[in-house]
Amino acid sequence: GPQVGIDQGITVALALSDATMREHGPWLTSGQREHLRRLEKKSARQRRTRPPGRLTSKRLARTYNQIAKARATAKRRAVDWQHQTTTELADTFSVIKVEDLKIKNMVRSARGTIENPGRNVAHKAGLNRSIAGEAWDRTVTLLEYKTRDRGGQVVKVPAPGTSQTCHQCGHRDAANRDKTRFACLNPDCGWVGHADTNAAININNADGTPVSGRGDLGATRSAKRQPPRAA
Ligand SMILES: [Zn+2]
Numbered sequence: 001g002p003q004v005g006i007d008q009g010i011t012v013a014l015a016l017s018d019a020t021m022r023e024h025g026p027w028l029t030s031g032q033r034e035h036l037r038r039l040e041k042k043s044a045r046q047r048r049t050r051p052p053g054r055l056t057s058k059r060l061a062r063t064y065n066q067i068a069k070a071r072a073t074a075k076r077r078a079v080d081w082q083h084q085t086t087t088e089l090a091d092t093f094s095v096i097k098v099e100d101l102k103i104k105n106m107v108r109s110a111r112g113t114i115e116n117p118g119r120n121v122a123h124k125a126g127l128n129r130s131i132a133g134e135a136w137d138r139t140v141t142l143l144e145y146k147t148r149d150r151g152g153q154v155v156k157v158p159a160p161g162t163s164q165t166c167h168q169c170g171h172r173d174a175a176n177r178d179k180t181r182f183a184c185l186n187p188d189c190g191w192v193g194h195a196d197t198n199a200a201i202n203i204n205n206a207d208g209t210p211v212s213g214r215g216d217l218g219a220t221r222s223a224k225r226q227p228p229r230a231a
Contacts, residue, residue: 001092001093001094001095001152002092002093002094002095003093003094003095003096003097003204004016004017004018004089004092004093004095004096004097004200004204005017005097005098005200005201005202005203005204005205005206006089006096006097006098006200006203007099007162007163007196007197007199007200007203008099008135008136008139009021009180009195009196009199013081013085013135014085014139015194015196015197015199015200016197016200017197017200017201017203017204019193019194019197021194021196022085022088022089024078024081027073027074027075027077027078028070028073028074028077032070032073032074035070036067036070036071039063039066039067039070040067042063043060043063043064043067046059046060046063047060078135079138082135082138082139082142083142085139086139086142086143086146087146089143089146090143090146090147090149090150090152091150093147093152094147094150094151094152094153095152095153095155096143096147096152096153096154096155097154097155097156097157097203097204097206097208098140098143098154098155098156098157098203099156099157099158099159099162099199099203100156100157100158100159100208100209140154140156144211153210153211154210154211155208155209155210155211156208156209156211157203157206157207157208157209158206158208159202159203159206159208161202162199162202162203162206163177163195163198163199164176164177165202166182166184166186166189166191166198167191167198167201167202167205168184168189168191169184169186169188169189169191171184171185171186171189173185177195177198178195179195180194180195180196181193181194181195182194182195182197182198
């Protein structure tokens, strides 16, 4: 099968080096998100009014359970989507190259810096951010064992600057990219396209290390279902 590079975008879930995208809608309906928001406010209020030194009240514990249930619904939908998507990718491609990045880098890129504010920061807030933070690692784990089952492999590439470098001419400049649009500033090149597609092509072109499938989904099952208790 063919080879592909995949970039985890900020505004799209997955961008492929063949210029296609794999996207999804929100994990919760607007009604469910509002319900969750109210529960979170309620738990904050219940924590505040709890007498000092007391253990978690039954009312607060019940609210935590309701919050955990809503988050579990969102997570279940995210995992379902990831299973479907990674199966399709593993069926289609025999070599899948991904950027070897750590979750904290991703969250930082969502937040951005003063020079380079993150894209779609509000979208990444709260629940979405926590799901997105877990999501990449899980996507890679799923890809590893699904490609291995089919005789393919995942290759992790250390790829600094993939989002700033033009895949066509190699010109690297942070100003090449404006949010989701990449427009190469090299006058002899001038490639224009989706920034995440450009990054995915760079990943596809980079040298990397094949990783063997971990073949174990234990890590994806250990999600924290309870909000942390107040000290
Ligand atoms: Zn260029």
